[in-house]
Amino acid sequence: MSDTPADLRYTKTHEWVRVLPDGLVEIGITDHAQHALGDLVFVEVPEMGRKVGARDPLAVVESVKAASDVYSPLAGTVAAANSALASEPERINHEPYGGGWIARLRPDDAGTVASLLTASDYGKLLEAEGE
Amino acid sequence: MAFIPHTPEDVAEMLAAIGVTSIEQLFDEIPASVRAGELSGVPEAMSEMEIGKLMMQRAGADGLPLSFIGAGAYEHHIPAAVWAIATRGEFYSAYTPYQAEASQGTLQTIYEFQTMIASLTGMAVANASLYDGASAFAEALLMAVRIHRKSSSLKILVPRAVHPHYRDAARAITSQQGLKLEELAYDPQSGRTPLEALQAHEGADISALAIQQPNFFGVLEDADALSDWARSRGMPVIAIVNPTSLALLRPPGEWRGAADIVVGEGQPLGVPLSSGGPYFGFMASRMEHVRQMPGRIVGRTLDVANEPGFTLTLQAREQHIRRGRATSNICTNQGLMVTAATVYLSLMGPRGLERVAAACHARTRELHGALCRIEGVRAAFTGPYFHECVLQLDRPVAPVLDALAARDILGGFDLTPYYPELGHALLACATETKTSADIRTLASALRDALQAQHAA
Numbered sequence: 001m002s003d004t005p006a007d008l009r010y011t012k013t014h015e016w017v018r019v020l021p022d023g024l025v026e027i028g029i030t031d032h033a034q035h036a037l038g039d040l041v042f043v044e045v046p047e048m049g050r051k052v053g054a055r056d057p058l059a060v061v062e063s064v065k066a067a068s069d070v071y072s073p074l075a076g077t078v079a080a081a082n083s084a085l086a087s088e089p090e091r092i093n094h095e096p097y098g099g100g101w102i103a104r105l106r107p108d109d110a111g112t113v114a115s116l117l118t119a120s121d122y123g124k125l126l127e128a129e130g131e
Numbered sequence: 132m133a134f135i136p137h138t139p140e141d142v143a144e145m146l147a148a149i150g151v152t153s154i155e156q157l158f159d160e161i162p163a164s165v166r167a168g169e170l171s172g173v174p175e176a177m178s179e180m181e182i183g184k185l186m187m188q189r190a191g192a193d194g195l196p197l198s199f200i201g202a203g204a205y206e207h208h209i210p211a212a213v214w215a216i217a218t219r220g221e222f223y224s225a226y227t228p229y230q231a232e233a234s235q236g237t238l239q240t241i242y243e244f245q246t247m248i249a250s251l252t253g254m255a256v257a258n259a260s261l262y263d264g265a266s267a268f269a270e271a272l273l274m275a276v277r278i279h280r281k282s283s284s285l286k287i288l289v290p291r292a293v294h295p296h297y298r299d300a301a302r303a304i305t306s307q308q309g310l311k312l313e314e315l316a317y318d319p320q321s322g323r324t325p326l327e328a329l330q331a332h333e334g335a336d337i338s339a340l341a342i343q344q345p346n347f348f349g350v351l352e353d354a355d356a357l358s359d360w361a362r363s364r365g366m367p368v369i370a371i372v373n374p375t376s377l378a379l380l381r382p383p384g385e386w387r388g389a390a391d392i393v394v395g396e397g398q399p400l401g402v403p404l405s406s407g408g409p410y411f412g413f414m415a416s417r418m419e420h421v422r423q424m425p426g427r428i429v430g431r432t433l434d435v436a437n438e439p440g441f442t443l444t445l446q447a448r449e450q451h452i453r454r455g456r457a458t459s460n461i462c463t464n465q466g467l468m469v470t471a472a473t474v475y476l477s478l479m480g481p482r483g484l485e486r487v488a489a490a491c492h493a494r495t496r497e498l499h500g501a502l503c504r505i506e507g508v509r510a511a512f513t514g515p516y517f518h519e520c521v522l523q524l525d526r527p528v529a530p531v532l533d534a535l536a537a538r539d540i541l542g543g544f545d546l547t548p549y550y551p552e553l554g555h556a557l558l559a560c561a562t563e564t565k566t567s568a569d570i571r572t573l574a575s576a577l578r579d580a581l582q583a584q585h586a587a
Contacts, residue, residue: 066453
């Protein structure tokens with residue numbers, strides 16, 4: 001059973017969102033997603049200052065099996081990217097909700113976070129997908 | 132012989148398994164408006180015997196003229212061993228192997244090829260080849276846009292002195308993705324792309340700069356100055372090179388603004404002219420960009436028994452995995468041509484290739500001298516050249532070339548449709564295959580043609 005922390009929000013495409021005290025939102029991929037991808041060998045993080053729309057490709061995570069897009073859960077501007085992933089992509093495998101964060105956005109509308117899936121919604125989605 | 136092994140029963144069973152009733156249904160998502168419909172003008176299938184006869188006729192129509200045409204495809208001596216080896220059954224029937232690691236010999240050949248291209252171009256990594264030089268150039272433009280993420284203009288500076296067919300192919304392939312090719316003028320005296328042409332773009336958001344060395348006119352660009360200008364402004368540099376010339380010229384990886392991507396036409400490396408194809412493109416890059424490189428890359432590894440072996444690597448962004456978001460959906464490798472090139476380069480070695488390049492340059496100097504002594508012929512440019520040069524005639528080029536063709540001589544490539552500003556301009560090439568006697572034959576025929584037309 002995958003780990004889905006209750007204090008985060010989620011997307012159907014397996015990203016998670018954490019609202020930080022300074023109003024930025026931190027984004028990563030879920031434990032389920034990292035497990036499905038297998039050992040990550042490369043992560044392409046977004047450029048600072050890039051504007052993204054909701055569901056736009058934000059980053060690329062590459063395992064030995066596949067390269068997959070990470071979609072932005074909401075619209076905003078990239079305020080930070082996790083540069084540590086350049087040399088340690090496996091952080092996403094080891095701590096998907098911590099040191100494996102991918103990017104931080106300044107959201108265009110902080111209110112949209114509430115429209116994302118709760119941990120319980122996301123858990124049901126995984127069950128329906130047959131985890 | 133049928134190449135599709137499935138019986139109608141097999142097909143019906145497969146369709147039933149995925150819940151559709153016809154193969155046509157699999158293509159439902161392609162709207163009718165973009166489908167080609169019935170193809171007209173495609174003849175009936177022919178037997179091997181019929182196609183053999185037709186090809187012999189076509190080859191006969193080409194004849195064996197004395198050719199001084201280069202313009203992107205070059206007649207070089209090909210040692211007999213090249214195609215004797217390349218057409219061995221083990222290589223000849225092997226298209227890109229889809230069960231790649233089962234074909235260790237094919238993978239090793241590609242690996243050796245990649246190593247040779249990387250070494251020739253002075254780059255860290257090369258791929259398993261692309262269709263041809265022009266499509267490799269188009270792929271390089273797309274790749275440059277992917278690697279230069281700070282730029283959003285999609286504008287690429289491309290000298291007018293880059294091969295016009297390459298520019299056309301690049302526009303056709305990249306325009307739907309929004310790329311814009313901004314033309315850089317050449318200096319009408321030297322035939323080189325001047326630094327001032329770049330300086331006009333100072334401060335603008337530009338995605339990349341392309342440099343062809345030698346350029347389409349055969350003239351050597353000031354690659355150090357041009358590449359340095361781009362790299363020092365954070366722009367990736369795309370080099371288009373003639374592989375033979377790299378035996379003499381400093382490779383793009385060692386330019387003052389070391390190139391990010393190097394592409395070119397591989398035909399000069401052991402592939403015959405063959406009425407225009409098949410040829411192959413090559414592509415090399417810096418290691419930091421390897422994940423943005425299209426096409427296949429063979430790597431060397433250790434297997435479970437710790438034995439060395441070869442494998443396709445960095446495939447995660449290829450189309451069989453990433454579908455519509457793959458780095459490229461139009462690239463393949465040209466297995467057989469690459470095999471020939473690998474054998475050619477092995478037989479030549481660095482010294483042999485250097486001798487070929489030096490002989491080409493010497494022959495073209497001889498050609499340049501002999502033709503410029505003819506009344507009504509003058510050199511168009513003052514810049515140094517490798518194995519091609521532009522000549523200006525005192526009258527339209529096409530009828531002169533026709534007169535030469537009547538004597539079984541192809542006197543060069545008529546530049547008039549592509550560069551009308553050059554007047555009656557002709558691009559001529561002499562490789563190591565042309566002797567002094569061949570050059571005298573051309574010079575004498577050209578003198579005759581010009582005199583005859585004077586008299587007329």
